[in-house]
Amino acid sequence: MRAVRAYERVVEQVEEAIESGTLSPGERLPSERELMVQFSVSRSTVREALRVLQARGLVQSRPGDPNGAEVLPFTPxxxxxxxxxxxxxxxxxxxxxxxxxxxxxxxxxxxxxxxxxxxxxxxxxxxxxxxxxxxxxxxxxxxxxxxxxxxxxxxxxxxxxxxxxxxxxxxxxxxxxxxxxxxxxxxxxxxxxxxxxxxxxxxxxxxxxxxxxxxxxxxxxxxxxxxxxxxxxxxxxxxxxx
Amino acid sequence: MRAVRAYERVVEQVEEAIESGTLSPGERLPSERELMVQFSVSRSTVREALRVLQARGLVQSRPGDPNGAEVLPFTPxxxxxxxxxxxxxxxxxxxxxxxxxxxxxxxxxxxxxxxxxxxxxxxxxxxxxxxxxxxxxxxxxxxxxxxxxxxxxxxxxxxxxxxxxxxxxxxxxxxxxxxxxxxxxxxxxxxxxxxxxxxxxxxxxxxxxxxxxxxxxxxxxxxxxxxxxxxxxxxxxxxxxx
DNA sequence: GTAGCCTACTGGTCCGACCAGTGCACTAGC
DNA sequence: GCTAGTGCACTGGTCGGACCAGTAGGCTAC
Structure with a gap:
């Protein structure tokens, strides 16, 4: 058995949504503050999850953007x-x-x-x-x-x-x-x-x-x-x- | 020009240390609380950097471990x-x-x-x-x-x-x-x-x-x-x- | 009608706190 | 004396709140 981290749950769910096509490139994720209520976690946890998704090239966020992080088209x-x-x-x-x-x-x-x-x-x-x-x-x-x-x-x-x-x-x-x-x-x-x-x-x-x-x-x-x-x-x- | 995020600086420096061989697989990183003073950033920032490094398969951390994150041998x-x-x-x-x-x-x-x-x-x-x-x-x-x-x-x-x-x-x-x-x-x-x-x-x-x-x-x-x-x-x- | 400002958001960063684990030194019991 | 158990001092994981700089879009003043 292994304890599943809170941020991993967030990563997996968002990842699944992207890879299954529920979220398409160009679309926007909810803002961090909205994700934290959707997943019932703190913003730190949301941000760690977003960092992982960003490291995998799935999303990108830009400071000041009134929308949430952008779902990216696949890049190598x-x-x-x-x-x-x-x-x-x-x-x-x-x-x-x-x-x-x-x-x-x-x-x-x-x-x-x-x-x-x-x-x-x-x-x-x-x-x-x-x-x-x-x-x-x-x-x-x-x-x-x-x-x-x-x-x-x-x-x-x-x-x-x-x-x-x-x-x-x-x-x-x-x-x-x-x-x-x-x-x-x-x-x-x-x-x-x-x-x-x-x-x-x-x-x-x-x-x-x-x-x-x-x-x-x-x-x-x-x-x-x-x-x-x-x-x-x-x-x-x-x-x-x- | 693009603003370089604080956590990116941490990622780059640790990554460089690992890839150049200064840190070898099996060795331990300083604890998060120590990294935050070394890099003069908050723990949140340190943790986001560690998440990225973990997503890239370079380090792994384990809760309760009295040492810091472990530097991993390369895995595909x-x-x-x-x-x-x-x-x-x-x-x-x-x-x-x-x-x-x-x-x-x-x-x-x-x-x-x-x-x-x-x-x-x-x-x-x-x-x-x-x-x-x-x-x-x-x-x-x-x-x-x-x-x-x-x-x-x-x-x-x-x-x-x-x-x-x-x-x-x-x-x-x-x-x-x-x-x-x-x-x-x-x-x-x-x-x-x-x-x-x-x-x-x-x-x-x-x-x-x-x-x-x-x-x-x-x-x-x-x-x-x-x-x-x-x-x-x-x-x-x-x-x-x- | 347009130029410029204002506001309400965003993400980036910091701080302080608490929890559940872990390892180790120390101690109580044999 | 040695061992078994306990406590302590750390670790990473998570939470909540706070502030900042930036952006976009609506509003106002011209």
Missing amino acids: AALHKSMTTLARVEELSLAELVQFRMVLDSAAILLAARLRTAEQLGEMERAVAGMRASVERGEDAFSAADAAFHEVVARTGGNKLIQICTDVVRSIVVRLISEKIAGAPDREQLMRRSIGHHEEVIAAIRAGDGPRAARLSREAMYDYYADYVPAAERGVLEALLD | AALHKSMTTLARVEELSLAELVQFRMVLDSAAILLAARLRTAEQLGEMERAVAGMRASVERGEDAFSAADAAFHEVVARTGGNKLIQICTDVVRSIVVRLISEKIAGAPDREQLMRRSIGHHEEVIAAIRAGDGPRAARLSREAMYDYYADYVPAAERGVLEALLD
Whole structure:
């Protein structure tokens, strides 16, 4: 047996209301002072519950707002937070993160090659064009354009879980190597080579050759990040290239 | 600009101390009354901060404990929670979850086939033996034995992120279809066929044929879950079988 | 009709209090 | 002497009240 805390009851009930759709994103929770009478608890307890819900990314409150806390649409923010924590305390290596991306991203591309519409193919081509246009606008712009491309592909692949996970890990990787990248030589050359790889991937997608597109994408990612991965750990990445 | 809340300052500082290793798992935080003087905030604020840290799975507190909150070793509990939420509010289909597992699990197996030691191969064989022994002990026992097998494989694959994500999604899938499974006919036959597939995978791993082991594992998972996936969504799973 | 103020709320923070637990030192009994 | 029991000093959980800065919307004065 375990004693159930008062604030946990509040968390569970509000959470259930949100996840079951009784409360939809954009709607407002009652004010803290109203919640305390609804649940017959003190405001401290209500506030602790709201803090938990906020930490889980379900609601957000703003001081002075005449309405209560706002129910948020799902964001992978909480997922991002826990994966970032995982990366720090479990000391995930860059190799592991890149490997994870190689696996999931190539899977998304494999699926995208099957499911893509002509419209989506156009989106991908525009995304790569955006990458080319961003080469001279610095690292951040290029990184954003690259993210946009992978977002289109992942969305086309049709698996939201893959889409979200790849995006979360991508941003972690970007943050992890951003300082290394800043001072690296030949960045522009690396960007252009990366764009070339992306175009090859698109060509394979256009041709409907999913396995080829997936393999090319793994090679592209390996090529782009290998320099930042300690040589001793590159082996596990190369295992995915055959 | 945005006003930084007092409790956020506390959260960030404690979090930093934990993630940087200044505070190690098993160690204790100062008591709430001591934290309030250290950070010059009220106890309410300290408690809200602790609630956030607890929601992130970093600390745990117990009433009456003469010490402060305990710093926890990392658990994927927070990750699990956010993925479960994702599965509910974004209405992830069973097909997407199974597809995710097919991708990551087969990747782990591909890696395991390269990296496994003789000892680890033995572990896998014992795990499958455990599965066979559990067939007559009910669904939960079989599911646990299956989880143990995949845990060994994922650990052998060497990518902690893949390991954790597959385990989290596996448990979500299990919970999602547990009620469907309970009344399903031919369960024992399905279990035995699954065990057969697992043995084929192990044989391929023993032979060092990673790609074959990976493909077999995808087939095995498809075979095991296809009946519970609506026919209209099976197509995207079959895309991974070639 | 509009610009500006006023008010009634909101959430953020603080304070003080009480309760039920827990661990430990101390004590009473053997 | 040692042990069993008791009390105390802490812990976290909860409550109630208070004040502040901010916001929105209605009201008033122009």
